[in-house]
Amino acid sequence: MKELSRSANPPFVLSSRMQYLRDNFIHPPFDYEHELLEAIRFGDEAKAMDMLRKINELEAAVLATYPLRSKKNALIASCTLFTRAIIKGGVDPETAFHLSDTLILEIEKIGDVERLVAFEYEMLVQFVSMIRKEKEELTYSHIVNLAIYYIREHIFQELSLQGIADHLGVHPSYLSDRFKRETGMPLTSYINRRKVEESKHLLVYTNQPISEIAFTFKFCSQSYYTQVFRNFTGMTPRQFRLSGAKSIST
Missing domain, CATH: 1.10.10.60 (Homeodomain-like)
Structure with missing residues (x-):
């Protein structure tokens, strides 16, 4: 059973758990993160992949006692950021949140760190694909x-x-x-x-x-x-x- 998160935080917060992860995440250089999220927002997969690789070359923050839990927490934090990026790019919030929920459940199922490392890039591709689909469908003047x-x-x-x-x-x-x-x-x-x-x-x-x-x-x-x-x-x-x-x- 999935537990409801009951938070009184501002609307920009997906949940109290997500906010906690963001508050405790040691971010890479701001310009790296900004370029990554902007690349996702505009559907630039090549640039997004390049920025994610640069970020992952840096020393990762420790978000839990055990490496597997720490990596899962890091990916959940990334998923939160990616979700906001595609919403900012025009994806319907409910659609974006549904993708986020699905990916977080998948993250929790993974049992080794190496697979999680690969899954982060797969996750990025899914977010970029969704923003591209949105831009293709928005065919007004x-x-x-x-x-x-x-x-x-x-x-x-x-x-x-x-x-x-x-x-x-x-x-x-x-x-x-x-x-x-x-x-x-x-x-x-x-x-x-x-x-x-x-x-x-x-x-x-x-x-x-x-x-x-x-x-x-x-x-x-x-x-x-x-x-x-x-x-x-x-x-x-x-x-x-x-x-x-x-x-x-x-």
Whole structure:
């Protein structure tokens, strides 16, 4: 049975366990890590592989008493970073988290350090493949793609048609018409749908109050968040939290 992680950390934290790993991980030089994550974000497999090799040539941090556990912890920490990189690159959060969960379960099954070393590179390829697939599927016009990227990058901030149009340097009416014509939904509806999708992980994997989750995603009230959530999912946030908890524990 998989244990639920109950954390009151900010939304950028996948779980308290993940945050602990990041806080206790001795990072390689920042520019190495930054280049690796940016290469993943943009789907550059060759560069990502090269940066990972450079990082692995450095002395590894000791994250547990036993080498096998230490290496597993290091890979879980890497998986967390890679997950955020592809979300930043445009992959749907639920899709990214599902890949992360699957890979972490696979990490836990591996019984020797040598196999874990190889698996880290296999894991990297899977993340890069997912970001490439996302970019291939996002076939809207340049201006609509830019709007989508902006929304995903600023999902925890106040978002409005006017603000996004100002950022992109276009008239709001033009952006609104173009966005609806290409995606089939109003831009404001797309924003709400993205916020609902992002909030699902917090509902299932943290004990953050629903009122705080509503505030995190800048909904004007918990009742409005509940209404929007029900419109997109057919259930309330509370119902989704309960159904998610049951599915994880089985």
